[in-house]
Amino acid sequence: MTLALVLSFTVLMLLAVPVGHALVLASAFAIYFFAGLPLSIVVQQLYQQTQSFPMLALPFFMLAGTLMLGGTLGNELLAFASKVMQRWKGGPLATTVVASVVFGGVSGSAVANASALGSVLIPWQKRQGYPAALCSANNSTSAVIDILIPPSIPLILYSLVSGTSIADLFTAGLLPGVLLAVGLILCCNWIARRRGFTATDNSATLRELARLALLSSPALLLPVLILLGLRFGIATPTEISVLAVVYALGMSVFLYRDITWARFQDNLIEAGVATGVVMLVIMGSAAVGWILTFDQVPTRFAAWITETVENPILIILSMNLLLLVIGMPLDLPPAILLLGPIFVPLAASIGMDPVQLGLMMVLNLGIGLYTPPIGTTLFISASIAKTTLGATTRELWPFFLVSMIVLALVSYVPALTLY
Amino acid sequence: ATTMTLGHNAAPGNPRGTAADEFARLVAENTGGEFAVRVAGAEQLGNEQSLLTSLRTGAVDMTVNSQGSCSALVPEIAALGLPFLFDTSEDAFRVLAGPVGAALADRFAAVNMVPLGWWDNGIRHITNSQKPIVVPADLAGLTIRTPPDPMTIDIFTTLGAATEQISFGELYIALQQGVVDGQENPLTNIASSKLYEVNPYISLSGHKWEVSPFLMSQIRWQQLNDDQKGQIQAAADAATTMQRGLIQDSEKTLFDQFSADPNLKINEVDKEAFRAASAPVADIWTAKPFGDFVRQLIDAAKA
Amino acid sequence: MTRPNDHQEDPQRDIATDVPHPPGGLLRLADGLDRIISFVTRTVLMVSGLALLLLLFANVVARYAAGSGLPFAQELPERLFPFFIVAGIALGAQRGAHMAVEALPEMFDRRGKQAIYVLAQLCVIAGNAVVMVEAFKVGNMSWIDLSPVLGLPATYSYFALAGGAALVILATVAIIIRLVRIGPEALPIPNPEETGQ
Ligand code: NA
Ligand code: NA
Numbered sequence: 031m032t033l034a035l036v037l038s039f040t041v042l043m044l045l046a047v048p049v050g051h052a053l054v055l056a057s058a059f060a061i062y063f064f065a066g067l068p069l070s071i072v073v074q075q076l077y078q079q080t081q082s083f084p085m086l087a088l089p090f091f092m093l094a095g096t097l098m099l100g101g102t103l104g105n106e107l108l109a110f111a112s113k114v115m116q117r118w119k120g121g122p123l124a125t126t127v128v129a130s131v132v133f134g135g136v137s138g139s140a141v142a143n144a145s146a147l148g149s150v151l152i153p154w155q156k157r158q159g160y161p162a163a164l165c166s167a168n169n170s171t172s173a174v175i176d177i178l179i180p181p182s183i184p185l186i187l188y189s190l191v192s193g194t195s196i197a198d199l200f201t202a203g204l205l206p207g208v209l210l211a212v213g214l215i216l217c218c219n220w221i222a223r224r225r226g227f228t229a230t231d232n233s234a235t236l237r238e239l240a241r242l243a244l245l246s247s248p249a250l251l252l253p254v255l256i257l258l259g260l261r262f263g264i265a266t267p268t269e270i271s272v273l274a275v276v277y278a279l280g281m282s283v284f285l286y287r288d289i290t291w292a293r294f295q296d297n298l299i300e301a302g303v304a305t306g307v308v309m310l311v312i313m314g315s316a317a318v319g320w321i322l323t324f325d326q327v328p329t330r331f332a333a334w335i336t337e338t339v340e341n342p343i344l345i346i347l348s349m350n351l352l353l354l355v356i357g358m359p360l361d362l363p364p365a366i367l368l369l370g371p372i373f374v375p376l377a378a379s380i381g382m383d384p385v386q387l388g389l390m391m392v393l394n395l396g397i398g399l400y401t402p403p404i405g406t407t408l409f410i411s412a413s414i415a416k417t418t419l420g421a422t423t424r425e426l427w428p429f430f431l432v433s434m435i436v437l438a439l440v441s442y443v444p445a446l447t448l449y
Numbered sequence: 450a451t452t453m454t455l456g457h458n459a460a461p462g463n464p465r466g467t468a469a470d471e472f473a474r475l476v477a478e479n480t481g482g483e484f485a486v487r488v489a490g491a492e493q494l495g496n497e498q499s500l501l502t503s504l505r506t507g508a509v510d511m512t513v514n515s516q517g518s519c520s521a522l523v524p525e526i527a528a529l530g531l532p533f534l535f536d537t538s539e540d541a542f543r544v545l546a547g548p549v550g551a552a553l554a555d556r557f558a559a560v561n562m563v564p565l566g567w568w569d570n571g572i573r574h575i576t577n578s579q580k581p582i583v584v585p586a587d588l589a590g591l592t593i594r595t596p597p598d599p600m601t602i603d604i605f606t607t608l609g610a611a612t613e614q615i616s617f618g619e620l621y622i623a624l625q626q627g628v629v630d631g632q633e634n635p636l637t638n639i640a641s642s643k644l645y646e647v648n649p650y651i652s653l654s655g656h657k658w659e660v661s662p663f664l665m666s667q668i669r670w671q672q673l674n675d676d677q678k679g680q681i682q683a684a685a686d687a688a689t690t691m692q693r694g695l696i697q698d699s700e701k702t703l704f705d706q707f708s709a710d711p712n713l714k715i716n717e718v719d720k721e722a723f724r725a726a727s728a729p730v731a732d733i734w735t736a737k738p739f740g741d742f743v744r745q746l747i748d749a750a751k752a
Numbered sequence: 753m754t755r756p757n758d759h760q761e762d763p764q765r766d767i768a769t770d771v772p773h774p775p776g777g778l779l780r781l782a783d784g785l786d787r788i789i790s791f792v793t794r795t796v797l798m799v800s801g802l803a804l805l806l807l808l809f810a811n812v813v814a815r816y817a818a819g820s821g822l823p824f825a826q827e828l829p830e831r832l833f834p835f836f837i838v839a840g841i842a843l844g845a846q847r848g849a850h851m852a853v854e855a856l857p858e859m860f861d862r863r864g865k866q867a868i869y870v871l872a873q874l875c876v877i878a879g880n881a882v883v884m885v886e887a888f889k890v891g892n893m894s895w896i897d898l899s900p901v902l903g904l905p906a907t908y909s910y911f912a913l914a915g916g917a918a919l920v921i922l923a924t925v926a927i928i929i930r931l932v933r934i935g936p937e938a939l940p941i942p943n944p945e946e947t948g949q
Contacts (some may be wrong), residue, residue: 046857047872048850050841055879070506073886077913078499079908080834083616083826086804089836181622187642191460191491193567196643265812266619266628272808295798299843302797305827306840307849323493324454367491371460403853412851498897498906505893521897521906560896592815597827597900611819614826 032325035060035318037393049403049419050307053359057321065324075316079309088145088308090271092414095149096297097278097289098252120222122155123168130172132257134179134207140362142267142398144173145276146256148414157218158417160227163412163421167400170411170422172214172427174396177362178207184362184395188388191370192325202385202447206393206440213396213432221428248281276422304413311409312361319360323368328356334374342380346441349373349393357398359405365395377398386447390440397433400426452485453510453669456494456503460641463736464699465513465568465661466490468692475684480677483725486511505561513571516596516659522558526660528734528743530600532727533720534750535658544749545660552742563668565682566689569696570661576639576648577631578624581716583652585609585694585726594620594632601633603730604656608723617642624648633657636703637696651707651715654723663689779933782926789846789923796839798833807832822900831899834909838916845876846923848940856929857936865936877921884917 038059042052058072075278079085086343102169129147148169155165177184180200189196250275260268282289322328335348356365377387400408402423412422438444455473459465466488473486494500494509497518503509520527535541538678544550545567554564575582577591588610595601596613605612613629623629631648633656639645655703663685672680707715811825844850857868891910898905931937 042872042875043853044856045868045872045875046780046854047823048845048852049873050850051876051879053876054883058879058882068506068508068884069882070890071503071508073883073910073913074495074499074502074506074508076883076888077834077890078495080837080909081498081830082833083619083830086808086833088830089801090805090808161875174870181625183619183622186621186643188828190641193462195646197646262627264628266615266623268619269808269812272805272810275805276809295794298801299797302801302836302840303844303847303849306842306844307851309837310841312852315901320494323489326487364493367460368493371491373756402783409851413849418854420854502890502894502906506890517900520900524898527900572863599900602823602901606820611815611821612823613815613821614823616826674906 031060031064031321032327033320034064039318043403048310050310050314051126053311053318053404057314057317060321063439065321066325069318071264072317075320076313079313081314082125084439085141085309085312086306086409087139087142087268087271089298089305090275091142091146092149092301092304093297094252094271094274094278095146096153096281096300097275098150098293109292110239110246113239113242118219120218120220122151122158122160123164123218124215126151126155126168126172127175127211127218130175130209131179131211139183139267139406140173140176140396141410143176143270144169144410145414146271147173148411152411152415155201161421161425162415162417164173164221164425166408166411166415166417166422167429168214169220169414170400170405170407171426171433173411174262174393174399174433175207175211175214177392177396178203178210178389179323180204182392184366184392185388187363187366188370188391191367192267192374192384192388194384194388198385199388202389203392205414205446205449206389208438209439210436210447213436214429217428217432219281222271248285252277304410307413308406308409311404312406315359315361315404316364319364322360328352328368329372332369332376336376342382343442345376345380346382346390349376350390350437351353353391353394354398354401357395358401359404360390360398362395362399365398366391383444383448386444390437393433393437393440397430397437401430402426450482450485452487454494455486455511455513456500456509457488457490457513458492458497458500458515459490459513460473463490463637464692464695466513467695468568468688469513471691472688474683475687476681479680479684484677484681491708491730501562501664503662504666505588505690507666509666510669511565511663511665513568513661513663515661517596519662519664520598522560522562523553524737525556525739525742526553526602526662527598527599528739528746529631529660530657531734531743531747532656532730533724534747536655538572538658538697539690540750541658541660542569542693544746547749549742549746549749552745553588557662557664563665563667563670564662565665565685566663566692568661568663568692570659571635571637571700572655573633573635573657573659575631575633575637575652575654575656576644577650578648579630579650580653581650581714582654582718583716584719584722591630592625592628594629600730600734601657603726603733607635607727607730620644621647633736636700636707637660640703640706645707645710645713649713651713652718653715654718655720656723656727661692663692756897776933780927785922785926788845789842789919789926793839793843793846793919796835799840800836804829804832804836812893816833827899827901827904831904831909834912834916838912838919842916842923846922846926846940848927862936866931868909869936869939870928873924873931878925880917880920880924884914884921887911887914887917 035056039052039056042056061067061071062069090178126147130143133143133147152165152169156162180203182203183200185203186196190201256270256274259265265273331352337350339345373387374384399405402419412419455469457465469488476484476486495503499524500509500512501514501518504512516526516529557564582588585608588608588642592611592613593605594615595605597614602612615623615629633671707713725750807829811822815821857865885908891907894910896908
C-alpha cells in the first residue's frame with residue numbers, strides 16, 4: 031500500500047495537482063486498490079484534524095495582524111519599525127528571528143508562532159523591498175525556534191512517550207533554541223549583505239523616533255499584551271488569539287476610527303482562505319500518516335537500523351535521516367508518538383541520554399515543518415506572503431543549512447542539552 | 450493467517466498497551482496462528498473518537514477506549530462515573546459482571562460493537578497548585594479543568610468549584626501558567642502526563658471510577674464461528690485480568706512514589722463530607738431519559 | 753518551477769472571473785458557478801468566523817465575570833471549525849490558493865500546459881468526489897455519535913466536509929471550463945497584493 035501511495039503521490043505532484051488534494055487522492059487510491067480497507071478511513075482522518083482546538087489560533091492571529099496593520103496604525107508602526115530596524119543589514123528579516131525567541135518564551139507551538147508573527151511581519155518586510163519568497167522562507171524557519179524554547183507542546187508529547195521530565199526537557203531546549211536563533215540572525219545578515227539589502231535610512235533623529243514610537247504604541251503594545259496574557263495565565267493560547275482580535279478591533283473602532291464593515295469582512299475571509307489552505311495539507315498528511323502507520327513503515331525502518339547499524343555515530347545519523355524522511359509527510363505529534371517509543375531504547379543502547387534524544391527529535395521534526403514539498407509552517411508562511419512553494423524553496427537553503435548545523439551539534443554534542 | 454487490527458491511544462508501557470500486546474500474543478496462541486492481531490497504540494490509527502467510528506465501519510477490528518469517548522455513543526455508560534458509587538475497582542467489576550454489564554453490552558450491540566472485556570481506567574483524584582483539598586469547601590475559589598464529560602462537570606459544579614474546559618493537549622501549560630488551578634485524573638495519567646510537576650497538591654478524593662471498555666467490531670465478530678469466538682474471548686478474558694492487575698499495581702507504586710517525593714503534598718480527603726455534598730448529582734442523572742438504567746446501577750452498587 | 757506570471761510586480765486578478773474572455777454559454781456557466789461558490793463560502797466564513805470569535809471571547813469573559821467557563825467552550829468551537837475550514841478550502845480552490853509544484857508543466861508549450869492543467873483539475877475532482885461520498889456515508893451513520901455536553905451529532909461536521917468537497921468540485925468545474933475555452937493562462941493563481949492593505 032505504501033508503494034502505491036508514494037508512486038501515485040509523486041505522479042500527482044508532477045501533474046501540478048495542489049499538494050493538499052494530491053495527499054487526499056493518493057491515500058484514497060492506495061487504500062482502495064491496495065489494502066481492501068474502507069475508504070471511510072480517509073474521511074475520518076480529514077475529520078479528526080478539523081476537530082483540533084489549538085489550530086483555531088491560526089485564523090485569529092492572522093486576523094489580528096491584518097486588522098492592526100491594514101489601517102492607520104499600521105502605517106505608524108511600519109514607519110517606526112523601519113526607522114529602527116533598517117539601521118542593521120538584514121534587520122527587518124532578523125526581527126522575525128528575535129521575535130520568535132520572545133514569542134517562543136510563552137507559546138508552545140510553531141503554528142501559532144508562524145501565523146502570529148508572519149501576519150504582522152511579512153507584509154512589513156515586503157514593503158521594505160524584501161522579496162515575498164525570502165520573507166516566507168525566513169518566517170517558516172524561525173517559527174521552529176518556538177518549540178525549542180520552553181514551553182513546547184512537542185516536548186511535552188515526547189516526555190509522555192519517553193518518561194523523561196518535562197522540566198528537564200524544557201531546560202535542555204533553551205540553549206539549542208538560542209543557538210538556532212543566533213545562526214539564523216547571522217544568516218539574515220549574510221543574505222542582506224550578499225544581495226545588497228543595505229541599511230538605507232539612518233537619518234531619523236531620536237526625537238523623531240520617540241514621536242513615531244508614541245504614535246505606534248498601541249500596536250507595539252499588542253505583542254507585549256500577548257506575552258503577558260500567556261505568562262500570567264489570563265487565557266490559553268487559542269483564547270489569546272481571540273483577545274488579540276478584540277484588542278485590534280477596539281483600537282480600530284474607538285481610537286483610529288478607520289475600520290469599515292467591508293474591511294473587516296475582507297480580512298476575516300482572507301484569514302479563512304489561509305486557514306483552509308493550511309488545514310487541507312494537514313488533513314491530507316493525516317491520511318497519508320495513517321497508511322504509513324498501518325503498513326508499520328517507521329517501525330520496520332527502525333528495526334532495520336537496529337539490526338544493520340552498530341556504530342553509535344551512524345545510529346544517530348540513521349535516526350536523523352529517518353526522522354527527516356518521516357517528518358516530511360507526518361506532522362510533529364504523530365511522528366513523536368510513533369518514533370519516540372522506538373528510538374528511546376535504541377538511544378539507550380548507545381548511551382545517549384533520552385533528554386538529548388528528545389531535543390534532537392523535536393528539532394529534526396521541526397525542520398520537517400518547512401521541508402518541501404509538505405510542511406505546516408512552510409504553507410502558513412507562503413500563504414501569508416502570497417508566494418509560491420517553488421519560490422520559497424529556492425530561498426530556503428541558507429536557513430536550512432544553518433538549521434542542519436544546529437541539528438548536528440544537538441545530535442553529537444551532549445553538553446548542549448545536558449548541563 | 451487473518452490479521453486483525455487493534456487500535457488504542459495509550460503510550461507504550463501503559464497497562465492498556467501491555468495488556469493489548471498480551472491479547473495479541475494469546476490470540477495467535479489460542480487459534481494456532483489462524484489469527485494474528487496487529488496492535489497500533491499511541492493514537493497512531495486515530496484518536497479515541499475516530500477509532501470508535503473505525504470500529505463501526507470495520508476499518509479497525511478492536512479498540513480499547515475510555516468511558517468518556519464511549520459515552521458519545523452509549524450515554525448510559527457515563528453513569529458508572531456517579532460520585533463515590535464504587536469504593537474500589539473490585540466493587541465495580543462485581544456490578545459489571547451482573548445484569549448491569551449485560552444491559553450495557555446490549556447497548557453496545559445496538560451500535561455494532563461487542564464488549565470483550567471491562568478494563569480498569571482507575572479511580573480519579575484531584576490535583577491543584579494552591580492547597581490541599583480536604584473538605585468540599587476547599588474547592589471554592591479554585592478553577593478545575595474537567596474533560597468535556599457531563600458527569601465530571603456535574604460533580605464539580607455541585608461541589609462548588611469553577612470548572613473550565615481545556616483540551617488535554619493544552620492542559621500542562623494551562624496548569625503551569627495558571628489559566629486553571631487544578632484538574633482531576635487517575636494517578637496513572639497524573640504520572641504519565643507529568644501533571645504533578647505543575648500541580649504539587651494531590652488530594653486522594655477518589656470521587657469517580659471509570660471503566661475502559663475493550664471493544665470488538667461486530668462486523669468482524671459475526672464473521673467468526675463459535676470456536677473462534679471462544680478462542681478470542683478466552684484471550685480477551687486473560688488480557689482483562691492482566692490489565693486490571695497492572696492498574697492496581699501501578700496505583701500502589703505511584704502512591705508510594707508520590708508519597709516519597711518531597712516536592713509533592715499528598716493527602717486523604719474527608720470522604721463522608723464529599724459523599725454528602727455530591728449526593729444531588731445522582732438526582733440529576735436519574736432524571737435523564739435512561740434513568741431506569743441509572744437506578745438499576747445504583748441499586749446494584751449498593752447491594 | 754513557477755508560473756510565468758507569478759512575479760509580484762505583475763498586476764494580478766482576484767478570481768478567475770476577471771479574465772477577459774469571449775462570450776459563450778459554457779463560460780457564462782463558469783461565471784455563474786463562481787458567483788454562487790463565492791457567495792456561499794463567504795457567507796459561511798463570515799457566520800462561522802464571527803460565531804467562533806464571539807464564543808471564545810465569551811468564554812474568557814465568563815471565566816472572569818461569572819467565575820466559571822462555559823461548559824461547551826471546547827465542544828462548540830470544535831463543531832463550528834470544520835465549516836470555517838471547508839469554506840476556506842473551497843474559496844481557496846476558486847482563487848487557486850492551494851499550492852502546487854509547477855516543475856513539469858513549465859517544460860511544456862501552451863498546448864501541453866493546458867492538457868496537464870486540465871488533467872490535474874480532473875484529479876482534484878476525483879479526490880473530492882471520494883471525500884464527498886464517503887463523508888456523506890460516515891455522516892449518516894453518525895447521528896448517534898453525540899457530543900458530551902450539547903448532544904450535537906457528529907453528522908453535521910461530516911456533512912460540512914461533504915458540502916465543502918461538493919463546492920470544490922463545482923469551483924474546479926468552472927476552472928476546467930475556462931482552461932478548455934480560454935487556455936492555460938486562465939488557471940487562477942493567488943493575488944500577491946490582496947492583503948487588504
Ligand atoms: Na516555546
Ligand atoms: Na515537511
